[in-house]
Amino acid sequence: MPRVVIVSNRVADLRKKSQTGGLAVALADAMRERGGIWFGWSGETKEEAAPAVAETIGRVAAVSLPLSRREVEEYYLGYANSVLWPLFHYRLDLVDHRPNFLDTYAAVNRRFATELVPYLEEDDLVWVQDYHLMPLAARLRELGCRNRIGFFLHIPFPPPDMLAATSNHREMVEWLLEFDLVGLQTSTDVGNLTRYLEEHMGLEEIGGAYRHGSRQVRVERFPIGIDPVGFAAMAREEPDDVAIDLMRRKLLGQRQIIGVDRLDYSKGLPERLRAYGRLLVQHPEYERVVSFLQIAPPTREDVDAYAEIRLELEALAGSINGRFAEFNWTPIRYIHRPVSREKLAPLLRASDVGFVTPLRDGMNLVAKEYVAAQDVEDPGVLVLSRFAGAAEELDAALLVNPYDVDEMSRRLHQALEMPLAERRRRHEELLEKVMRQNATAWLESFLEVLERPDGNQEAGTADQVAAFRAK
Structure with missing residues (x-):
């Protein structure tokens, strides 16, 4: 059974018997049982960015890194929660577009990818969580990562005409096409994303997947549950x-x-x-x-x-x-x-x-x-x-x-x-x-689909792949 590497904006404190927040509640017990890596922001804010630190808690390696004050303001409070959160919740009136927000959001995702790569093994399943980290697969692919990478969006996905209200909507969807599997909460969310792929990008679903360039991605519904x-x-x-x-x-x-x-x-x-x-x-x-x-x-x-x-x-x-x-x-x-x-x-x-x-x-x-x-x-x-x-x-x-x-x-x-x-x-x-439809069913059904091979072979150049394996 391959290891599971969870990547989320925040790393849950696995020492706590119970968690707060939907993502942590759904994943913490499963990670304790299955083992693997949980990677993300430690919650600490420092004047300057600092490298990741790893510690072992039971069968899980918790790898966390602090963010700089600027990163918190522009990546987290800025692009993630002043652009993506209102946009995806159908509140265009509250979207606050600023060029530096998107720049820092992209930079933090690039730093996450760079810090994560040394911890990955060749057959790990990488599962990226939520809207903070939509570009992460693209950044990992640039570094030669050929692992199966899945993405789950915990919030709604907006209709195509609403998504188009933001200037980089195509780039945003192209980030998602670098994943092997995109999981969404509801049939409405799946319909919104697939309509965008078909109407705005001219893609066609073949055999349950959408092909874009040399890659193909599955888009499916996985309603999250509880214990x-x-x-x-x-x-x-x-x-x-x-x-x-x-x-x-x-x-x-x-x-x-x-x-x-x-x-x-x-x-x-x-x-x-x-x-x-x-x-x-x-x-x-x-x-x-x-x-x-x-x-x-x-x-x-x-x-x-x-x-x-x-x-x-x-x-x-x-x-x-x-x-x-x-x-x-x-x-x-x-x-x-x-x-x-x-x-x-x-x-x-x-x-x-x-x-x-x-x-x-x-x-x-x-x-x-x-x-x-x-x-x-x-x-x-x-x-x-x-x-x-x-x-x-x-x-x-x-x-x-x-x-x-x-x-x-x-x-x-x-x-x-x-x-x-x-x-x-x-x-x-x-x-x-x-x-x-409990938390275990959600996790197992997503990983079962993610683990299926689908022929994606061209995730990086030969030199990038060699460098990744020789890390």
Whole structure:
């Protein structure tokens, strides 16, 4: 079995028993079991760039390198999160194009490739993760790397006409054509990329792959999953402070709606708070009975759009609480800091409604975690945005348009009043899909396709290949 080399923007801390973030959660346990290399940014910022450092953690070699202050500002906060993130989430109004952003993004990918090559063995499978590293295969090919290289995009892939709004859209897609396999979350994402290949580049799918020059690339759907058994077990273990809060709500006959998201403009948080406020207006019987817990830890606070969404959310929460709160009841509990998964899992289990309504999302693993956490005898109801990747699988949830505040309010009411028999039926269908398409199935299905030979032979010159093997 060949080694797997994971390359991501950040290297997960594999010493931690549990991870935060969809990518780390999905990959960490599998890497511990299978072994290999995890390569990426250490999270450290220095005045100048510094070389990679390797350490062995169990069966995994964690290879990390710090970034310079300029690289963080222009590669990470700049091109990755001020151009690609809004572009791929259909927010052209927030795209901030600057020439130095793209230059530094390309330079960091070149440095990643140069630092990675000495650690590679000839038959390694290289699996590159997410939008930060789209040019990496092209840079590795330039250095003579002939390994099978796969790419997985955790966020949505935009339609061709939207992608064309950025000046280097063809170059961006040509980066992807240097991979042997491009994995996407949904059928919509696959359709968006393949339409671009066919309509803008004139490529044709033959035998399940697109040929471009001397190479061919497969584009397929691989919906990411979670560890539902492990998360369910965690949900049944209640820390003392969580247990006390749940007991208090039970004694008072109170119910809870829960949302868990990074504080990001793609998550639809203001619309969600407005929908809950609308629910209280339309159904005053829910006052002092139904509260809304929104956990929204900070992210990318140095990007202006994130500071603006925080101010808007805090103002909305304050306005709703000011209108409806009693001295012994607060309608919205808003937490703007990380909450451990050990606390989050039982909070999800004890919530009557999981409110997951991003404006656009690659998958959204919170939706799957909410399903896995539920008591099968008395499950809660998932209210899910139809624009989350998870909606393609989890169609037994109550699907909503996250831009329509009135519809979301109606769906919240439907969820709170849903009979037990219907809740069980919907949950059974949802849980079956979450169990089947779990994190292990995602990883194994991707690697199985990546490992298949497809005749790509001309990844570098003879001199480059010789130099690569003789490193």
